[in-house]
Amino acid sequence: MMLLQYTRALTAGVVLALAAGPHALVSQNLEPAQILHPAADTWPNYHGDYSGQRHSHLTQINSQNVDGLGLAWAFQTNQPAQIKSSPLLVDGILYFTVPDNIWAVDARSGHMLWHYNHPTTEGQHIGHRGLAMYKGWLYFTTPDAHLVCLNAKDGTRRWDKVIADVKVGYWSTMAPLVVRDHVITGVGGDSDNIMGILVSFDPDTGAVQWQWNATPPAGTPNSTTGGTTWMTGTYDPELNLVYWGTGNPTPVLNGGPRPGDDPWTCSIIALNPETGKLVWGFVASPHDTHDWDAVETPVLVDADFHGRPRKMLMQSSRNGYFFVLDRTTGKSLLTTPFGPTNWAKGIDKDGRPIPNPDKDPKPDGRLIAPDEGGMTNYRSPSFDPKTGLFIVDAHPSWSIYFTKPADGDYGWAGADYGLWGKGVLEAIDYQTGKIRWSHELGPGGAGAGVLTTDSGLTFTGDAHGNVLALDTTDGKTLWHAGTGEPIQTSPITYELDGRQYVLTGSGSVMFAWALPQNFHGDETTNTNTH
Amino acid sequence: MKRFWDVAILAVAAGFFAFTVLAFRGSQSLVHAAASSMNAAAQATAAPVASAGDKAGAASYAKRCAICHGDQREGILPAFPPLIGIKRQMTDVQLTDLIHKGKGRMPGFPALPNDEITALLNYLATTPSITPTIAGGPQGNRRGPQLTGEAAAGGALFLQNCAFCHGRDAMGGETGPDLTQSKLVLTDTDGSKIAQVVREGRNEPDKKMPAFQFSGQELNSLVAFIRAREVAAAAMKGGRRGVEVADLQTGNVDAGKKYFNGAGGCAKCHSPTGDLAGIARRFEGLQLEERMLYPRGAKSKVAVTLSSGETVSGTLAYLDEFTVGLKDANGTYKSWSVDNVKYKVDSPVEAHVEQFPKYTDDDVHNLMAYLQTLR
Numbered sequence: 001m002m003l004l005q006y007t008r009a010l011t012a013g014v015v016l017a018l019a020a021g022p023h024a025l026v027s028q029n030l031e032p033a034q035i036l037h038p039a040a041d042t043w044p045n046y047h048g049d050y051s052g053q054r055h056s057h058l059t060q061i062n063s064q065n066v067d068g069l070g071l072a073w074a075f076q077t078n079q080p081a082q083i084k085s086s087p088l089l090v091d092g093i094l095y096f097t098v099p100d101n102i103w104a105v106d107a108r109s110g111h112m113l114w115h116y117n118h119p120t121t122e123g124q125h126i127g128h129r130g131l132a133m134y135k136g137w138l139y140f141t142t143p144d145a146h147l148v149c150l151n152a153k154d155g156t157r158r159w160d161k162v163i164a165d166v167k168v169g170y171w172s173t174m175a176p177l178v179v180r181d182h183v184i185t186g187v188g189g190d191s192d193n194i195m196g197i198l199v200s201f202d203p204d205t206g207a208v209q210w211q212w213n214a215t216p217p218a219g220t221p222n223s224t225t226g227g228t229t230w231m232t233g234t235y236d237p238e239l240n241l242v243y244w245g246t247g248n249p250t251p252v253l254n255g256g257p258r259p260g261d262d263p264w265t266c267s268i269i270a271l272n273p274e275t276g277k278l279v280w281g282f283v284a285s286p287h288d289t290h291d292w293d294a295v296e297t298p299v300l301v302d303a304d305f306h307g308r309p310r311k312m313l314m315q316s317s318r319n320g321y322f323f324v325l326d327r328t329t330g331k332s333l334l335t336t337p338f339g340p341t342n343w344a345k346g347i348d349k350d351g352r353p354i355p356n357p358d359k360d361p362k363p364d365g366r367l368i369a370p371d372e373g374g375m376t377n378y379r380s381p382s383f384d385p386k387t388g389l390f391i392v393d394a395h396p397s398w399s400i401y402f403t404k405p406a407d408g409d410y411g412w413a414g415a416d417y418g419l420w421g422k423g424v425l426e427a428i429d430y431q432t433g434k435i436r437w438s439h440e441l442g443p444g445g446a447g448a449g450v451l452t453t454d455s456g457l458t459f460t461g462d463a464h465g466n467v468l469a470l471d472t473t474d475g476k477t478l479w480h481a482g483t484g485e486p487i488q489t490s491p492i493t494y495e496l497d498g499r500q501y502v503l504t505g506s507g508s509v510m511f512a513w514a515l516p517q518n519f520h521g522d523e524t525t526n527t528n529t530h
Numbered sequence: 531m532k533r534f535w536d537v538a539i540l541a542v543a544a545g546f547f548a549f550t551v552l553a554f555r556g557s558q559s560l561v562h563a564a565a566s567s568m569n570a571a572a573q574a575t576a577a578p579v580a581s582a583g584d585k586a587g588a589a590s591y592a593k594r595c596a597i598c599h600g601d602q603r604e605g606i607l608p609a610f611p612p613l614i615g616i617k618r619q620m621t622d623v624q625l626t627d628l629i630h631k632g633k634g635r636m637p638g639f640p641a642l643p644n645d646e647i648t649a650l651l652n653y654l655a656t657t658p659s660i661t662p663t664i665a666g667g668p669q670g671n672r673r674g675p676q677l678t679g680e681a682a683a684g685g686a687l688f689l690q691n692c693a694f695c696h697g698r699d700a701m702g703g704e705t706g707p708d709l710t711q712s713k714l715v716l717t718d719t720d721g722s723k724i725a726q727v728v729r730e731g732r733n734e735p736d737k738k739m740p741a742f743q744f745s746g747q748e749l750n751s752l753v754a755f756i757r758a759r760e761v762a763a764a765a766m767k768g769g770r771r772g773v774e775v776a777d778l779q780t781g782n783v784d785a786g787k788k789y790f791n792g793a794g795g796c797a798k799c800h801s802p803t804g805d806l807a808g809i810a811r812r813f814e815g816l817q818l819e820e821r822m823l824y825p826r827g828a829k830s831k832v833a834v835t836l837s838s839g840e841t842v843s844g845t846l847a848y849l850d851e852f853t854v855g856l857k858d859a860n861g862t863y864k865s866w867s868v869d870n871v872k873y874k875v876d877s878p879v880e881a882h883v884e885q886f887p888k889y890t891d892d893d894v895h896n897l898m899a900y901l902q903t904l905r
Contacts, residue, residue: 080743121614121686126694143690169698191698340887358891364780365773365819366891372705398886400819400894402773415702415772417816420824420883442850464850477851 043089052234060500062455072514073110083505085130123171130175141172186229196227210276224258226250227265231295247293253414261286280330292319318374336433361401371399379449380490397421437475449490461487587653684755710763721753775815786900830877
């Protein structure tokens with residue numbers, strides 16, 4: 001115990017020392033209020049704004065001129081790790097990541113300003129989604145589940161805090177969400193029976209403000225663990241609610257030891273960002289036994305639903321269902337599959353799929369759609385307000401799931417095998433769930449995120465590594481370029497010096513696409529914000 | 531040492547079970563013996579063999595560093611980082627600078643004589659004998675024996691690079707197979723096949739393993755770790771995951787035969803005395819069932835009609851919405867922009883995709899029972 005006291009004393013000393021540390025810098029500065037109304041020359045958080053629509057008001061690149069799109073620059077990370085992050089853009093500088101690495105890159109030229117490279121020796125190095133920013137500081141999660149605060153000017157570390165203990169099985173890959181003076185940070189970790197948590201940190205001191213637990217502590221009888229929080233949530237400033245998706249329960253494939261719906265795993269939840277208190281929750285996959293995290297972006301849309309204005313939340317969920325909720329109350333407005341699913345007996349009165357117990361994994365196997373990767377996964381969908389289309393990279397797929405008593409009740413507790421899948425971009429009418437158009441993306445699956453713009457363009461990628469620009473009204477291809485590797489990122493766009501750029505990362509390279517420099521059109525005077 | 535054990539006991543008591551690096555309770559000489567006899571896989575450069583100079587370094591470490599970084603450099607997380615393998619991350623110049631100036635909560639040692647710094651750096655380059663315990667749960671059904679030496683170093687690499695797909699105990703995970711039951715692993719007598727797969731990756735349609743850049747020593751340590759897990763898994767009572775041939779025997783042969791010839795439509799393309807004759811001798815268990823449901827890598831034919839009217843046929847080699855490519859009978863690859871040609875793909879394997887929503891699970895098990903009679 002003496003050592004622990006010694007450690008505590010030291011830590012207190014460090015906190016005091018930091019409180020007297022450097023002040024926020026004037027350049028590379030992002031006030032939290034700027035995230036509320038992002039300027040055209042910024043992409044200030046993972047989704048580009050708080051809504052998660054991944055829709056831009058920029059119009060310079062449009063369906064008439066998109067065939068002239070070309071490479072403005074490419075940035076080589078020279079790392080084997082695939083880029084899976086969405087860049088931030090603040091004051092002309094892009095920040096993006098792979099595990100243990102951050103690059104600050106000039107958004108006009110693509111040249112590197114600084115590179116943070118701090119290899120960690122523990123935790124899953126499976127991917128990294130990007131950063132959050134508050135004033136002059138960046139927030140970066142590590143494979144060993146730390147939150148690191150860095151100076152955006154030069155990438156030097158300000159502080160380093162533990163989110164959760166890597167030794168019990170936590171890791172982190174996600175980009176935190178900044179809401180006012182809260183840095184809301186999640187974790188991964190479903191190889192072990194541990195509870196999912198969401199932790200809010202003070203942006204200046206790194207002190208923990210609150211922690212929300214998705215499930216009861218491990219060892220609680222007849223109760224689940226799990227409910228990781230590994231994707232960035234969204235935020236409604238009017239309702240002052242943060243929305244987050246949670247991961248699968250554990251043990252993963254063996255639901256026996258955790259009877260019931262297993263809240264709040266595979267759920268969409270609404271929290272008060274000041275207190276971390278749950279306001280409502282919606283279980284997207286009650287009693288999941290197929291690893292279908294409901295962490296996909298909770299997209300916030302204000303629009304008519306069946307003739308009445310609504311504040312909605314939409315999610316295309318990994319389990320194959322498209323959900324529309326009233327985000328004030330969490331009540332269901334629409335639940336409909338957006339591809340082949342065979343694991344539910346129907347939809348209950350609350351809009352939740354009713355799992356068919358016979359489609360739980362079994363010793364002799366069960367044929368299941370979709371597969372474990374799900375009907376979609378972490379890459380962002382996009383909502384296009386003009387057409388009312390929710391556009392998602394879908395993955396129709398089939399698989400076989402097994403579990404038997406000998407697999408136990410810890411961690412994976414079974415085995416599953418994908419049989420077949422493909423990629424299809426689907427444009428879903430949010431009022432009916434009907435698929436207005438679909439665009440085949442190739443065998444296996446594509447995996448690229450989706451970006452729409454006010455000029456009627458949809459950007460995404462196919463299974464072969466082509467970046468695509470499609471017509472949002474009908475899904476027809478207008479432009480493409482081969483990038484050499486399927487895109488694992490969600491595209492972003494911004495306008496600098498009157499030139500609009502679209503960024504897509506594939507493999508270890510970040511590509512910036514733009515119209516030719518000498519392009520002159522009415523659109524160049526566009527100063528819309530997005 | 532007591533201090534470290536207190537932490538370890540506290541950690542266990544709190545349920546922090548997973549990957550506690552346990553220090554070897556030996557004397558310095560024991561540690562040195564281990565360091566010199568084991569593969570220095572955890573180091574970017576070969577670990578120097580222990581020498582008299584290291585004793586001075588070890589003494590300096592014990593005096594100045596161990597209070598925070600642990601007696602065996604294991605660190606005391608989260609407050610104090612481990613220094614094992616620190617030379618992979620920092621050069622001697624950087625380390626010297628850090629020792630002189632300090633950083634964050636670490637005090638500087640500006641007056642440390644050069645001789646002592648050199649000895650300390652040499653000591654930091656040695657490899658301690660660490661024994662991580664891998665992924666035992668509170669329920670303990672996956673706990674294995676403690677690892678030492680090469681396997682322990684491989685375990686650390688495995689956790690960082692392989693565990694997400696293959697599980698922390700190598701017994702399968704999110705997308706990767708159980709390596710302790712892998713045919714490749716079990717039949718690879720000298721580790722060369724494992725090393726090849728790790729170095730080159732697997733890019734077959736059904737196996738998407740990335741390639742990793744490891745040194746020969748690192749590969750040896752990974753192989754040692756996988757071997758240790760294999761032994762641990764074989765010794766486990768129950769607790770095995772994966773699918774055994776015996777698991778897939780719940781179907782009815784007659785019902786399967788009926789489905790094959792009737793509702794399943796299998797007989798439209800396949801014959802038990804033709805292409806499927808002896809199929810159960812070539813494949814068994816899960817592999818047979820996966821092939822039955824969807825034979826990956828099955829080739830499609832394509833006929834491309836050029837603007838001249840000439841038709842070129844071959845095996846479909848590439849197709850996206852812009853380009854079609856084929857390999858002709860001579861194995862020559864040719865491709866065209868789809869705007870300039872017409873093409874027709876003949877892909878009989880698609881019938882398997884159409885069948886997915888039509889199967890009941892009984893159909894699958896019955897069909898499997900029938901196919902297993904085709905020996």
